[in-house]
Amino acid sequence: MHTQIAIIGSGPAGFTAALYASRANLGVLIFEGTQPGGQLTITTEVENYPGFEHGIMGPELMDVFRKQAHRFGAQSKYETIVSVDASQRPFTLTNERGDAYTADAVIVATGATAKLLGSKGEQEYMGFGVSACATCDGFFFRNLKVFVIGGGDTAMEEANYLTRFAESVTVVHRREEFRASKIMLDRAKANPKISFMLNSIVEEYVGTETNGVKKLTHLRIRDTATNAEQLVEADGAFVAIGHQPNTSLFKDMLDMDDVGYIITKGKSSYTNVPGIFACGDAQDSVYRQAITAAGSGCMAAIDAERWLEAQHGA
Numbered sequence: 001m002h003t004q005i006a007i008i009g010s011g012p013a014g015f016t017a018a019l020y021a022s023r024a025n026l027g028v029l030i031f032e033g034t035q036p037g038g039q040l041t042i043t044t045e046v047e048n049y050p051g052f053e054h055g056i057m058g059p060e061l062m063d064v065f066r067k068q069a070h071r072f073g074a075q076s077k078y079e080t081i082v083s084v085d086a087s088q089r090p091f092t093l094t095n096e097r098g099d100a101y102t103a104d105a106v107i108v109a110t111g112a113t114a115k116l117l118g119s120k121g122e123q124e125y126m127g128f129g130v131s132a133c134a135t136c137d138g139f140f141f142r143n144l145k146v147f148v149i150g151g152g153d154t155a156m157e158e159a160n161y162l163t164r165f166a167e168s169v170t171v172v173h174r175r176e177e178f179r180a181s182k183i184m185l186d187r188a189k190a191n192p193k194i195s196f197m198l199n200s201i202v203e204e205y206v207g208t209e210t211n212g213v214k215k216l217t218h219l220r221i222r223d224t225a226t227n228a229e230q231l232v233e234a235d236g237a238f239v240a241i242g243h244q245p246n247t248s249l250f251k252d253m254l255d256m257d258d259v260g261y262i263i264t265k266g267k268s269s270y271t272n273v274p275g276i277f278a279c280g281d282a283q284d285s286v287y288r289q290a291i292t293a294a295g296s297g298c299m300a301a302i303d304a305e306r307w308l309e310a311q312h313g314a
């Protein structure tokens with residue numbers, strides 16, 4: 001099967017690219033991948049996506065994104081692309097069953113995945129006290145007791161941010177030295193609402209369930225030096241141990257930084273391979289918001305459309 005534009009990924013970036021490209025009358029296939037709708041499908045309420053005065057649930061928002069893109073002819077494939085051959089055009093994309101598709105242009109919108117601890121109860125309480133995004137969920141913890149797990153810049157930034165809402169913020173870090181930059185660490189240390197638990201690991205997220213609604217209440221924390229464990233009261237736990245962009249598919253093909261974020265040219269979505277464009281969290285280690293991902297998806301569709309037009313004119 002051939003398509004003019006193949007979009008790999010189905011978060012705000014992928015669907016916005018699909019919306020713009022299909023409205024430009026281009027044939028669009030969206031490969032939704034292993035997590036249709038992307039990271040927002042594992043959050044609860046989204047209050048910072050403009051246009052929704054009273055907020056909207058993450059999965060519902062992504063459903064609206066999908067329907068809006070489909071309205072203009074973009075088609076979803078609930079398949080995962082496992083390889084892309086960029087050695088000749090049209091590009092060839094192969095799914096997990098070995099079916100091949102060809103595409104004149106490819107938009108990479110594969111996003112990033114927040115790294116998680118993998119401790120007991122983490123999945124169970126995700127969205128019910130456990131979060132991987134302070135900007136998204138901090139507001140729900142007004143006057144409450146929250147914990148941030150990690151010792152890098154993200155952890156310090158999230159801890160500082162959370163002090164706007166929370167009564168107290170405790171940073172739990174697995175050793176004594178920090179990966180965070182001095183300035184970020186000093187700022188956190190100077191904040192009277194922030195305290196630190198060092199040499200500490202969250203072994204378990206503990207909570208309750210009332211009328212089918214789960215709620216985190218405690219963390220079971222182990223001291224790595226003594227192995228002593230304690231159960232501490234916690235209303236919220238923010239895992240801030242880094243993100244991994246989902247770009248391994250493009251290793252040795254697209255230029256990336258050390259972590260794996262795709263490098264785009266200047267203010268565009270152009271990658272080093274003509275005809276392949278990148279948007280969303282796969283190329284953004286800084287902002288990582290739904291709205292910025294959507295904006296960059298729009299850019300990728302416009303870049304791809306103009307690039308395709310230039311190919312026909314050439």
Ligand code: NDP
Pocket residue numbers: 116117149150151152153154155157174175177178179180240241242243285
């Ligand atoms: P980092 O990789 O820098 O830090 C991750 C932290 O999480 C480390 O302290 C690490 O501990 C800890 N960690 C990792 N895995 C585990 C685990 N399984 N259990 C417990 N702890 C764990 O990631 P960040 O997201 O903090 O930062 C990524 C990049 O983004 C950095 O370059 C950073 O400077 C940048 N950034 C910049 C900001 C700014 O300038 N405003 C804001 C946010 C990020 P350990 O140290 O023991 O390995």
